[in-house]
Amino acid sequence: MENINYEPLALEEEEKNLIREYGTVISYPKGQIIFAAGDTADRIYLIEEGFVKIYRITADGRRVTVGSMRSPGELMGLAETLYHGERTCFAGAINDATLVVVRKNRFEELLEQHPAIAIKVAKTLGVRMREAEAIIHEMVCWQVPGRLAMLLLKMSERAGVETEIGTKIDLRLTHEEIACMIGTSRQTVTSLLNTFKQEKSIVIEGREMYIVDSEKLNKWIV
Amino acid sequence: MENINYEPLALEEEEKNLIREYGTVISYPKGQIIFAAGDTADRIYLIEEGFVKIYRITADGRRVTVGSMRSPGELMGLAETLYHGERTCFAGAINDATLVVVRKNRFEELLEQHPAIAIKVAKTLGVRMREAEAIIHEMVCWQVPGRLAMLLLKMSERAGVETEIGTKIDLRLTHEEIACMIGTSRQTVTSLLNTFKQEKSIVIEGREMYIVDSEKLNKWIV
DNA sequence: AAAATACTGTCATACACATGTCAAAACATA
DNA sequence: TATGTTTTGACATGTGTATGACAGTATTTT
Numbered sequence: 001m002e003n004i005n006y007e008p009l010a011l012e013e014e015e016k017n018l019i020r021e022y023g024t025v026i027s028y029p030k031g032q033i034i035f036a037a038g039d040t041a042d043r044i045y046l047i048e049e050g051f052v053k054i055y056r057i058t059a060d061g062r063r064v065t066v067g068s069m070r071s072p073g074e075l076m077g078l079a080e081t082l083y084h085g086e087r088t089c090f091a092g093a094i095n096d097a098t099l100v101v102v103r104k105n106r107f108e109e110l111l112e113q114h115p116a117i118a119i120k121v122a123k124t125l126g127v128r129m130r131e132a133e134a135i136i137h138e139m140v141c142w143q144v145p146g147r148l149a150m151l152l153l154k155m156s157e158r159a160g161v162e163t164e165i166g167t168k169i170d171l172r173l174t175h176e177e178i179a180c181m182i183g184t185s186r187q188t189v190t191s192l193l194n195t196f197k198q199e200k201s202i203v204i205e206g207r208e209m210y211i212v213d214s215e216k217l218n219k220w221i222v
Numbered sequence: 223m224e225n226i227n228y229e230p231l232a233l234e235e236e237e238k239n240l241i242r243e244y245g246t247v248i249s250y251p252k253g254q255i256i257f258a259a260g261d262t263a264d265r266i267y268l269i270e271e272g273f274v275k276i277y278r279i280t281a282d283g284r285r286v287t288v289g290s291m292r293s294p295g296e297l298m299g300l301a302e303t304l305y306h307g308e309r310t311c312f313a314g315a316i317n318d319a320t321l322v323v324v325r326k327n328r329f330e331e332l333l334e335q336h337p338a339i340a341i342k343v344a345k346t347l348g349v350r351m352r353e354a355e356a357i358i359h360e361m362v363c364w365q366v367p368g369r370l371a372m373l374l375l376k377m378s379e380r381a382g383v384e385t386e387i388g389t390k391i392d393l394r395l396t397h398e399e400i401a402c403m404i405g406t407s408r409q410t411v412t413s414l415l416n417t418f419k420q421e422k423s424i425v426i427e428g429r430e431m432y433i434v435d436s437e438k439l440n441k442w443i444v
Numbered sequence: 445a446a447a448a449t450a451c452t453g454t455c456a457t458a459c460a461c462a463t464g465t466c467a468a469a470a471c472a473t474a
Numbered sequence: 475t476a477t478g479t480t481t482t483g484a485c486a487t488g489t490g491t492a493t494g495a496c497a498g499t500a501t502t503t504t
Contacts, residue, residue: 009305056355056359058359058363062363064358064359064362064363066355066358066359067351067355067358078344078348079347079348079349079351079352080348080352082341082344082345082348083231083345083348083349084348084349084352088352088355088356089355111337111340111341111344112337112341115333115334115337115340118333118337118340118341118344119304119333119334119340121344122300122304122333122340122343122344122347123304123305125301125344125347125348125351126300126301126302126304126305126306126347127301127305127306128347128351129289129301129347129350129351129354130301130302130306130310132351132354132355132358133278133288133289133310133311133354134310135354135358136286136288136289136354136357136358136361137278137280137286137288139358139361139362139405140286140361140405141280141284141286183361183362
């Protein structure tokens with residue numbers, strides 16, 4: 001198995017400071033929608049705290065999480081702001097979140113005055129492209145168990161906290177939400193998580209989850 | 223149905239000329255591999271003539287076309303060259319192709335000296351991100367007939383030539399290749415194309431294909 | 445603390461599509 | 475033109491996973 005791993009291209013502290021200078025801080029409570037499809041894409045965001053999911057809603061009301069999840073330190077809302085002018089997806093705070101918001105014209109000034117940031121933005125989008133391509137690849141080639149195992153591993157890497165029991169993922173996602181991320185049904189997620197629990201590769205306590213045996217999870221990824 | 227359409231963000235003629243100055247022209251015959259997974263990503267390409275497909279190969283030898291197809295006037299090979307240093311996918315000439323090749327360090331000079339190009343590159347990647355997200359969305363939500371219909375419509379838009387019969391798509395793709403693009407099996411493509419042929423939304427002559435009724439095709443896209 | 449809501453577990457049924465196989469047709473090469 | 479190779483067409487079988495339904499269990503809200 002290819003285990004390509006693009007650690008999210010981190011911004012340098014000085015780059016973040018530049019962005020902070022150009023923007024203002026806003027807080028969003030858990031569950032709040034940060035932007036919605038159809039909104040004018042006139043601003044970009046730097047995540048200071050919290051996790052954000054990017055998703056679409058289909059004509060028949062189904063949710064699909066495209067492009068996984070954005071973590072603290074990452075920029076978001078770049079693509080449409082740079083080009084299209086209108087959001088094509090939703091962004092929602094998975095938990096309480098603090099973001100730096102930079103308005104489009106300010107952001108453009110920033111890019112023009114600091115070409116290094118423009119290049120960084122291009123690099124970031126490059127990495128995300130590859131991530132998105134990897135997801136397409138997974139959707140086509142892997143079955144649901146593999147996709148779920150991969151999601152858990154990715155989440156533990158990005159949002160995991162080491163504990164005695166194992167890596168704790170404290171995102172409090174419902175099975176429904178997980179299903180949207182990997183393109184399957186809620187019931188399938190339920191039964192697969194139980195399978196993983198039985199083979200002792202994960203431990204679930206309430207809605208907290210611990211990855212205890214990533215090797216075993218890896219075996220599901222064909 | 224949402225019919226988001228990101229026409230590939232075209233480069234201005236003067237921008238292309240700049241890129242041409244920084245690179246050299248190379249021709250590839252039909253079928254030739256332009257770069258392969260694992261290659262060092264030390265150059266980017268501007269397509270002058272011909273179409274190029276971007277694909278991956280799985281551990282078990284299956285091909286998956288991620289991110290559709292690149293057309294004349296488009297840049298390719300950006301993402302990894304900007305960041306990662308190693309190709310994660312293959313690029314193959316669908317038909318005879320002519321490309322301008324720019325080596326990485328020359329490209330970086332170009333970006334630094336012409337911030338407008340850097341911003342354009344970021345925009346291009348932004349558009350492709352959205353395209354990739356749209357594909358993920360389609361993979362999750364749509365069934366195979368819808369995905370095939372959409373592929374045909376996209377191809378007619380990007381590589382189509384108007385004729386008396388209808389829009390001609392002269393890419394000479396095999397059913398196998400089409401299957402890789404939409405994540406299905408060769409047999410399913412064969413039988414679906416026959417269905418489309420019977421309902422007279424497409425006409426097939428040899429390996430040339432004509433879209434004669436895009437409305438009917440659109441109906442397959444749920 | 446009670447009531448309402450949202451989430452999880454489990455089953456039975458259905459079906460879209462993969463897979464395997466084989467023959468016919470088209471294409472490429474000698 | 476003849477011959478090997480690739481592509482297409484057709485069908486029969488198998489399976490992963492969706493869907494729906496309902497009971498039990500957590501979480502919120504009142």
